Amino acid sequence: MAKNAKQRTDIQIAICGSAGDGTIAAGDILKQAMAKAGYNVIAFDVYPPEIRGFGKCIARARITSEQVYSLKSESDCLVSLDDSHAIPHVPEVCKYGTVIYEDTPMSEMAEGTHISSHLASAQLPYGVAFREISERVTSSARSRNIVAVGYLAGLYDMPAEIFHQVIGRKFSGKPKELTDSVLSAFDAGFQTGAETFRLHFDRIGASRSKSKQSDLVMMSGNAATVRGCLDAGIDTFFGYPITPATTIMEMLAREMPKRGARLLQTEDEISAIAATLGAGYAGARAATATSGPGLALMSEMMGLGAMAELPAVAFVSQRGGPSTGMPTKTEQSDLNLAVFGVAGDGQRIILAPTNVEGCYKCAGKAFEMAEKYQTPVIVLLDLYLSNRYEAVELPVENPFSENCSKPVKKKPGKTKYSRFKLTSDGISPRAIPGDEDCMHTVTGLEHNEQGRPNDQPEIHQIMSAKRHEKLLTAVKHPGITISKRFGDKGKVDVGILGWGSTFGEILEAMIEARKEGIRCSAMKVVMLSPLPLGPIHAFMDDCGEVLVPELNYEAQFAALVTGATGRPVHRLNRVTGTPMRVREILAEIRRLAGQTEMIAAE
Amino acid sequence: MMNIHQPVYLEDKLEEVESSGKLAYRSQTLPTWCPGCGYFSIVEGVSKAMTDLGLNQKDTVCVSGIGCASRFPFFMNTFGFHSLHGRALPVATGIKVANDDLTVIVVGGDGDAFAIGGAHIPHAARRNIDITYILFDNGVYGLTKGQTSPTSIVGFKTTTTPYLNVDQPLNPLMMLLSYGASWVAQAYAGEPHHLTEMIEAAVAHRGFSYLHVLSPCVTFDKTSMTYKNLGMTVRPLPGDHDTSDFAAAMAAAQNTDLPQLGVYFAKERPTLADGLNEIAARAEATV
Numbered sequence: 001m002a003k004n005a006k007q008r009t010d011i012q013i014a015i016c017g018s019a020g021d022g023t024i025a026a027g028d029i030l031k032q033a034m035a036k037a038g039y040n041v042i043a044f045d046v047y048p049p050e051i052r053g054f055g056k057c058i059a060r061a062r063i064t065s066e067q068v069y070s071l072k073s074e075s076d077c078l079v080s081l082d083d084s085h086a087i088p089h090v091p092e093v094c095k096y097g098t099v100i101y102e103d104t105p106m107s108e109m110a111e112g113t114h115i116s117s118h119l120a121s122a123q124l125p126y127g128v129a130f131r132e133i134s135e136r137v138t139s140s141a142r143s144r145n146i147v148a149v150g151y152l153a154g155l156y157d158m159p160a161e162i163f164h165q166v167i168g169r170k171f172s173g174k175p176k177e178l179t180d181s182v183l184s185a186f187d188a189g190f191q192t193g194a195e196t197f198r199l200h201f202d203r204i205g206a207s208r209s210k211s212k213q214s215d216l217v218m219m220s221g222n223a224a225t226v227r228g229c230l231d232a233g234i235d236t237f238f239g240y241p242i243t244p245a246t247t248i249m250e251m252l253a254r255e256m257p258k259r260g261a262r263l264l265q266t267e268d269e270i271s272a273i274a275a276t277l278g279a280g281y282a283g284a285r286a287a288t289a290t291s292g293p294g295l296a297l298m299s300e301m302m303g304l305g306a307m308a309e310l311p312a313v314a315f316v317s318q319r320g321g322p323s324t325g326m327p328t329k330t331e332q333s334d335l336n337l338a339v340f341g342v343a344g345d346g347q348r349i350i351l352a353p354t355n356v357e358g359c360y361k362c363a364g365k366a367f368e369m370a371e372k373y374q375t376p377v378i379v380l381l382d383l384y385l386s387n388r389y390e391a392v393e394l395p396v397e398n399p400f401s402e403n404c405s406k407p408v409k410k411k412p413g414k415t416k417y418s419r420f421k422l423t424s425d426g427i428s429p430r431a432i433p434g435d436e437d438c439m440h441t442v443t444g445l446e447h448n449e450q451g452r453p454n455d456q457p458e459i460h461q462i463m464s465a466k467r468h469e470k471l472l473t474a475v476k477h478p479g480i481t482i483s484k485r486f487g488d489k490g491k492v493d494v495g496i497l498g499w500g501s502t503f504g505e506i507l508e509a510m511i512e513a514r515k516e517g518i519r520c521s522a523m524k525v526v527m528l529s530p531l532p533l534g535p536i537h538a539f540m541d542d543c544g545e546v547l548v549p550e551l552n553y554e555a556q557f558a559a560l561v562t563g564a565t566g567r568p569v570h571r572l573n574r575v576t577g578t579p580m581r582v583r584e585i586l587a588e589i590r591r592l593a594g595q596t597e598m599i600a601a602e
Numbered sequence: 603m604m605n606i607h608q609p610v611y612l613e614d615k616l617e618e619v620e621s622s623g624k625l626a627y628r629s630q631t632l633p634t635w636c637p638g639c640g641y642f643s644i645v646e647g648v649s650k651a652m653t654d655l656g657l658n659q660k661d662t663v664c665v666s667g668i669g670c671a672s673r674f675p676f677f678m679n680t681f682g683f684h685s686l687h688g689r690a691l692p693v694a695t696g697i698k699v700a701n702d703d704l705t706v707i708v709v710g711g712d713g714d715a716f717a718i719g720g721a722h723i724p725h726a727a728r729r730n731i732d733i734t735y736i737l738f739d740n741g742v743y744g745l746t747k748g749q750t751s752p753t754s755i756v757g758f759k760t761t762t763t764p765y766l767n768v769d770q771p772l773n774p775l776m777m778l779l780s781y782g783a784s785w786v787a788q789a790y791a792g793e794p795h796h797l798t799e800m801i802e803a804a805v806a807h808r809g810f811s812y813l814h815v816l817s818p819c820v821t822f823d824k825t826s827m828t829y830k831n832l833g834m835t836v837r838p839l840p841g842d843h844d845t846s847d848f849a850a851a852m853a854a855a856q857n858t859d860l861p862q863l864g865v866y867f868a869k870e871r872p873t874l875a876d877g878l879n880e881i882a883a884r885a886e887a888t889v
Contacts (some may be wrong), residue, residue, distance in 0.1 A: 013607055042745065101626070101667060119607040191872060198632075208678075212793070230676045236696065236699055236700050236755065238695075238696065238699075241862070255884030256885075257878075257884070258882075258884040258885045258888070258889050259884055260882055260886075261709075262699050262700075262878050262882075264695070264699060264874075264878075266695075266725070267692075267722060267724075267725040268721060268722055270692070270721075271691075271692030271695070271722055271725070274685065274689045274692035274693045274695075274696065275693065275695045275699065276690045276702070277685075277694030277696060278665075278683065278685075278692070278696025278697040279696035279697065279699060279700035280696075280700075281683055281693075281697060282663075282700035282701045282704065283700065283701065284700035284701070286696065286700065300686055301686060301689070304685060304686050307665070308683075313851060348607075354719070424810045425881060433660070433661070433662075433663050433681040433697070433704050434660055434661060434701065434703070434704065435660060435700065436660055437660070438660070439660060439679055439681055440681065440682070441664075441675045441676050441678075441681070441682030441683065441684055442683055442684065443676075443681070443683075444668075444682035444684065444685065444686055445684065452631060453676065484719075506861055509703075524812075557844065576667065
């Protein structure tokens, strides 16, 4: 079947190699090119914490014509750049799926060490001489990853000219001879692939419908976060490198100075958040980014931010924990730390986007909220979301407000300014250094309306109420979806409550379950503190059973929801360091739907 | 220093204080320190320095951590940030990076600075961030009622070292010099006029200025850094001390038995703001 026939596209390609093989680079070229060619792409790379050292790297990309929400449990194609790493992944290749591998090893291999001996009978083997081709056209074996990408593109009939553009851009700034050599490696691979006899369903199908092609950009969760920061007018950023948040600081370090904004790499995470609060106090839109271990260090400062009512935005990209845990593996286990990690009653706002586009929106809105509600805002990401690539459509008009601060109204005569004035919504007019006649001192001590230390019983009661009640209005903050229901409306057998990056898998599982005739819907919760209890209660009222799948061992979100609503939920927890499998969620939905039927029958 | 003081009459003093303009920098909150505490001179010194330098209250931020000395911002009629134990310097860094037009004065004690906050001092100094750090060293934890501090002498008995303190004290002047602070000086709370001069010079310096103030704790230290002991040992730096000579500054800082007062080292170099402006200029050139 020719590619211009209206055949739906849904193929997932996994490239697997050893650190240093160029696996991630090959995957990057593939996903950039396919997004440029007009396909939806969701991509996620898995790599070891070591830079070299022969750790396993896998770049996965799902290329589709329709909107999808997550990677698939099974891949349609596996490209092996290193058989010892790729062999365990052969079972993830679907029936009649493709396995592409090096068929001319450098030396004799022991029995069972070559990938070809591990294929199932219904998997299609494509042996290619990557190394020989690379050596022939570039006089070096180093471009074998590019040859592999070229072969893949040729085999699937992907548009070579777009790969050329992507490679040209990736190597811009490098010597022309190098770019030419890489392009010739691609072409040699492409030609070999195109000349290979293959079955028709290996070819790529239609791209997205034409109407939506123009404004889509391929970006990672962290890149979308950075774009959100820039569009919201970030003034200062203070950070300390930590996987998987480091790329946020790296991208901001390039972009912020171009706009006159300032970025500083601090001596630790404590100073990063301290400086962020200092800058926020001085009127800046200020942010930091870290992971769980960094947030643990920041928790005392987060309490100061709550007490002194200071704006600050902290992007926290979770990874496997506790402690140093699994720095390059994904997990959703810092929810408790984000929600509860503070001395005393120090509630703050927590937003958890569920996809790359959400990262952009939450990042920008976090600055608005921090400024308006005068409190730290944590945007909770995770490695799977930070490093996941999606083709997203960003708004043409900047959607973020420039100033959300409640201004001090100047009254004629001598009214002394009260920084922590009690108001109906709990939000006090805020002055910053430089404002005339508004001198005041902020403090982590309990204080009265003027900001003077005060530990009288009624003061602590009233001020605690002020600090908590002002956050309740944040649930109605304009321009952001803080919870949303998908799937069947009205009463359903099974409802799935989800948060963060796992929500993509939840949606896919829900769609499958509905195809099977199960009445089912899913709700994403983006604001995790304060919880949007109204919509959550309404959703739970409609559900026979409620399932909460999440990537942590302690069922942290399930416990949070149960604690807040007093209603039991079913938990589904995995801590494998990888995204949750759609089929695992689906199995649980089926089980719960069966239970509901049995109860109904009784 | 060391001059013979003339008798002072209360009426004259009141008139002098009221006409000086210093009170405009004082808040209506009275200092909470113990009678006789060396810290009273911070408020006096900073107020006078601000008066003399013509600083505007609204453009000045006093930042502190936690401890007796750290209560200082509440006593000033400026903007203030009473932050967390040990974290005054990074908070001040954030304020100054956000708004370089502000005058930022950081005040802290020896525990706040050299125990819990020790990690921040080298970085504030090496970045040469344009703030003033006034460190009141009394060699004891006062707010928690008398425990040993990083500058307590060996043998000092406190509630947590009831037999003796065995940890050798730090030498803050040598530390700050080696960290690259561009202005380092020492003063003594028992010499308030000299202290005020030093505060003024510290605030006037463009870059990171560190003023070490020896300040007795009259409540929890009856044996070590008392007015009596310090009063007998402190002396001015030699008249020919060269403030541009780093080696001479380090040599003078080693003399902890006879602490010398005055400016040890002063050298202008680009500040953090200069550096960030340079980065912005290079980045804008790429656009």
